[in-house]
Amino acid sequence: MLKNIVMALWLLIYSHAGNAGQVNELTEKIDHHLQQYVKTEGFRGAVLVARAGKTLFKAAYGNADDSKNIANTTDKKFLIGSLTKSFIAVTVMTLVEEGKLALHAPLVNYIPQLKKSLAKDLTLHLLLKHQSGLVPHLERIVDFEEKDISPAEILTIINSSELAFKPASQYQYANLNYHLAAIAIENVTGKSYGQVLQEKIFSPLKMSNSGVERLSYIPKNRAKGYRKGFFGVNRDENIVSYALGSGDIYSTVDDLFAREQALYGTQLLSEKANSSFFHRQVKPMAIMVMAFELKSISGLTASKIKGH
Missing domain, CATH: 3.40.710.10 (DD-peptidase/beta-lactamase superfamily)
Structure with a gap:
């Protein structure tokens, strides 16, 4: 699953140029793509996507601890x-x-x-x-x-x-x-x-x-x-x-x-x-x-x- 996520995100980044509108569109697509993996594959974790040394997207998904219902965060x-x-x-x-x-x-x-x-x-x-x-x-x-x-x-x-x-x-x-x-x-x-x-x-x-x-x-x-x-x-x-x-x-x-x-x-x-x-x-x-x-x-x- 991780390999598929990385490959898909790489292709999304490569297919988008760098103006503000396209960056917003890209981050929405990244989040949508990851949400699908949460639903279909139970993905949980933190994700950072960057281009040219700058962070474009950072988010966390799912729980860090199910027994205590603690959500993942980007600093986990x-x-x-x-x-x-x-x-x-x-x-x-x-x-x-x-x-x-x-x-x-x-x-x-x-x-x-x-x-x-x-x-x-x-x-x-x-x-x-x-x-x-x-x-x-x-x-x-x-x-x-x-x-x-x-x-x-x-x-x-x-x-x-x-x-x-x-x-x-x-x-x-x-x-x-x-x-x-x-x-x-x-x-x-x-x-x-x-x-x-x-x-x-x-x-x-x-x-x-x-x-x-x-x-x-x-x-x-x-x-x-x-x-x-x-x-x-x-x-x-x-x-x-x-x-x-x-x-x-x-x-x-x-x-x-x-x-x-x-x-x-x-x-x-x-x-x-x-x-x-x-x-x-x-x-x-x-x-x-x-x-x-x-x-x-x-x-x-x-x-x-x-x-x-």
């Missing part, structure tokens, strides 16, 4: 799921520019505890572009317990798995790639990856409503998670420590917009490093590059942050 914090991966990719690149990591060096240089049969031929570059050969998800290796687990415990779980295919031979989206990238960040900095994110991204961009969540730390003003299923809408919350580096960040639409703006400048990374995110390196129609996706829409190339 949400777990952002796999959008987390793009933060990891940016952080890795900042450390590459500082000389603390190298994209094409053996991964074992940064994670010596990774077992040899997995570590052979692996690099951060292969992790970030999902060509490592690792199995996709921890759920395929272990049953989750409702508790916070450490990066060391996650590494132990990963070490109990085997490669699904030879590294660099094909593409397969995998959360394990970003678990290992987060562990590499922690190992070379001596800090939690949440601390590194704070230093490299959140603080410089004044993203004061973003951070890393754990069962032991759920931020105030955070919307609860829900999923529409066959038997109606149910609570749906991840045990986020199992999503290390792949789905454990919370944020707001304004904070995400600040980060989006920074990606297209040089606040976070040099122009050369930024180009790494949007350079086509693998062949599917939808091309994953450093946690971003390139798609062709109506003859144009659109870049977007990948999250699912």
Whole structure:
């Protein structure tokens, strides 16, 4: 559903020019489109639409907490799921520019505890572009317990798995790639990856409503998670420590917009490093590059942050 919403909003924005009348028409169409998703798909959340660095539309839909009948607002914090991966990719690149990591060096240089049969031929570059050969998800290796687990415990779980295919031979989206990238960040900095994110991204961009969540730390003003299923809408919350580096960040639409703006400048990374995110390196129609996706829409190339 999220992919469909993003695609439809992108096309609406592209089809409208910038005078005041057309902007008003556009915002009405955006709201109408989202209201339809509320009715038909049970969509709930906050939405910010911008063009040329300016916010055109911002609104919230549905409840943040059904049990207390608390409505969503545009300043609500949400777990952002796999959008987390793009933060990891940016952080890795900042450390590459500082000389603390190298994209094409053996991964074992940064994670010596990774077992040899997995570590052979692996690099951060292969992790970030999902060509490592690792199995996709921890759920395929272990049953989750409702508790916070450490990066060391996650590494132990990963070490109990085997490669699904030879590294660099094909593409397969995998959360394990970003678990290992987060562990590499922690190992070379001596800090939690949440601390590194704070230093490299959140603080410089004044993203004061973003951070890393754990069962032991759920931020105030955070919307609860829900999923529409066959038997109606149910609570749906991840045990986020199992999503290390792949789905454990919370944020707001304004904070995400600040980060989006920074990606297209040089606040976070040099122009050369930024180009790494949007350079086509693998062949599917939808091309994953450093946690971003390139798609062709109506003859144009659109870049977007990948999250699912």
